Amino acid sequence: MSEEKPRDQLAQRRENLKKLRMLGVDVYPQRFKRSHTISALAMDHGKRSGEELKEISPETVTSGRVLSIRSFGKANFLVIVGGGESIQVYIRTDSVSERDFSVFRLIDVGDHVGVSGRVFRTRTNELTIWASRFEFLAKCLEPLPEKWHGLTDVETRYRRRYLDLIVNSDARKVFETRSQVLATIRNFLDSRGYLEVETPMMHPIAGGAVARPFTTHHNALGLALYLRVAPELYLKRLVVGGLERVYELNRNFRNEGLSTRHNPEFTMLEFYEAYSDYQDLMALTEQLLGSVAQRVLGSETGVFGADTITYEPPFSRLKLRDIVRDMASQRLGRLVTEEELRERSSAAELANRLDVPFPDGAGAGRITQAIFEMECEDSLVQPTFVYDFPTEVSPLSRQKDDDPDTVERFELFIGRMEIANAFSELNDPIEQRRRFEEQTRNKCDNDGEVPAIDEDYIRSLECGLPPTGGEGIGIDRLVMLLTNSSSIRDVILFPVMRPKTVE
Numbered sequence: 491m492s493e494e495k496p497r498d499q500l501a502q503r504r505e506n507l508k509k510l511r512m513l514g515v516d517v518y519p520q521r522f523k524r525s526h527t528i529s530a531l532a533m534d535h536g537k538r539s540g541e542e543l544k545e546i547s548p549e550t551v552t553s554g555r556v557l558s559i560r561s562f563g564k565a566n567f568l569v570i571v572g573g574g575e576s577i578q579v580y581i582r583t584d585s586v587s588e589r590d591f592s593v594f595r596l597i598d599v600g601d602h603v604g605v606s607g608r609v610f611r612t613r614t615n616e617l618t619i620w621a622s623r624f625e626f627l628a629k630c631l632e633p634l635p636e637k638w639h640g641l642t643d644v645e646t647r648y649r650r651r652y653l654d655l656i657v658n659s660d661a662r663k664v665f666e667t668r669s670q671v672l673a674t675i676r677n678f679l680d681s682r683g684y685l686e687v688e689t690p691m692m693h694p695i696a697g698g699a700v701a702r703p704f705t706t707h708h709n710a711l712g713l714a715l716y717l718r719v720a721p722e723l724y725l726k727r728l729v730v731g732g733l734e735r736v737y738e739l740n741r742n743f744r745n746e747g748l749s750t751r752h753n754p755e756f757t758m759l760e761f762y763e764a765y766s767d768y769q770d771l772m773a774l775t776e777q778l779l780g781s782v783a784q785r786v787l788g789s790e791t792g793v794f795g796a797d798t799i800t801y802e803p804p805f806s807r808l809k810l811r812d813i814v815r816d817m818a819s820q821r822l823g824r825l826v827t828e829e830e831l832r833e834r835s836s837a838a839e840l841a842n843r844l845d846v847p848f849p850d851g852a853g854a855g856r857i858t859q860a861i862f863e864m865e866c867e868d869s870l871v872q873p874t875f876v877y878d879f880p881t882e883v884s885p886l887s888r889q890k891d892d893d894p895d896t897v898e899r900f901e902l903f904i905g906r907m908e909i910a911n912a913f914s915e916l917n918d919p920i921e922q923r924r925r926f927e928e929q930t931r932n933k934c935d936n937d938g939e940v941p942a943i944d945e946d947y948i949r950s951l952e953c954g955l956p957p958t959g960g961e962g963i964g965i966d967r968l969v970m971l972l973t974n975s976s977s978i979r980d981v982i983l984f985p986v987m988r989p990k991t992v993e
Contacts, residue, residue, distance in 0.1 A: 566594065579607075605621050718743065762958055765957055926948075930943065
């Protein structure tokens with residue numbers, strides 16, 4: 491490759507495009523019929539020796555993007571890529587037509603080409619196509635990042651994912667793994683009698699989770715709408731309607747901050763099973779994540795950062811107040827009791843001594859959760875179910891029969907991240923209305939992030955929701971774990987980015 495400056499390279503590529511057209515080449519042809527993909531060639535012949543290939547002399551017609559070019563007079567080599575695999579192409583002046591060789595002389599790294607020829611191995615044992623025909627398929631007018639340096643600028647990788655996928659094989663593997671995760675989840679749930687459904691993405695009421703929504707407007711109806719923050723209330727309506735096992739894999743939208751673990755648009759799995767509770771969902775979740783890990787990692791053990799994560803059941807189970815109590819006792823050098831976490835004044839005193847901020851008007855339950863989030867989450871590396879949350883922070887969860895201040899809810903933590911949230915669903919319409927009204931009265935969050943009361947949802951509960959367990963799993967974070975990706979943007983093809991002026 492030459493040492494031309496990028497601007498000179500741009501000019502040279504346009505000049506090569508012009509010369510191709512002067513040769514009568516259709517530089518953007520309509521189609522190209524191939525007999526094999528590069529991936530198929532690698533699968534069919536990747537393990538064959540040179541002698542075996544010589545004996546069967548397989549012919550092929552394939553295509554791909556040019557990754558590198560080496561010329562030695564009459565003998566020339568290309569490497570073309572496609573489908574995550576690559577193959578070498580051998581081009582000689584005496585093996586292709588004069589026109590085809592003239593076309594070859596005008597290609598640049600990044601161009602798409604078609605090749606016909608015989609598959610063999612070179613003296614260096616490279617799987618190679620000895621070209622008998624060479625066709626031009628599409629021009630790459632912009633120089634690609636050099637293969638040996640790759641695309642290392644993180645912001646460019648996110649903004650121009652197409653370049654990232656071209657030059658970074660690891661990026662492609664991440665999104666192939668993501669696809670495998672989704673397929674495995676679907677197969678797992680389908681085999682257990684779950685029905686995949688689709689619920690509205692635009693809601694008249696922002697509900698199903700405490701989060702700030704994106705707002706929009708329907709012109710024809712003159713109606714304010716919200717991009718959904720969660721599909722929960724619609725999915726439970728379906729359980730009321732008799733669909734006893736349902737799930738949805740789709741996008742949620744929350745108009746909140748960005749971080750390595752948060753993107754305003756993210757993918758969630760939510761599923762609901764009638765006649766089950768949160769204990770049943772713990773067992774199901776262990777089986778599900780074990781199956782996913784086995785499928786994409788080949789075992790129930792993976793690496794995330796500096797930690798080795800084991801997805802083999804059973805996962806640890808810890809009560810939320812027990813974790814907070816034990817941490818506070820250790821930090822403060824005295825025995826902290828659970829009763830202190832249940833009283834507002836003593837919980838607030840503990841939070842102040844631990845330097846944990848909490849919203850004005852927060853009760854003991856919300857303060858306890860704030861302490862947990864700030865002081866305890868980072869200790870949860872191996873898969874751990876944290877269960878039995880305060881009722882105050884769980885408006886859609888069923889209370890424990892012997893403890894009305896606590897609900898049957900768990901969150902699953904892996905690699906110091908919350909991966910799942912589940913509970914035995916509250917199915918008492920009178921209690922649900924009371925919780926909604928209390929939540930609205932006690933707006934503890936800034937910017938009015940408490941959802942409005944969904945009267946139709948309460949009406950559906952009045953038709954009878956059977957005992958039901960429901961769960962949401964964050965797909966993006968799960969893929970982060972399984973691909974050892976440090977940022978959520980690494981596992982979303984097109985993450986939200988601040989607009990940048992095109993240079």
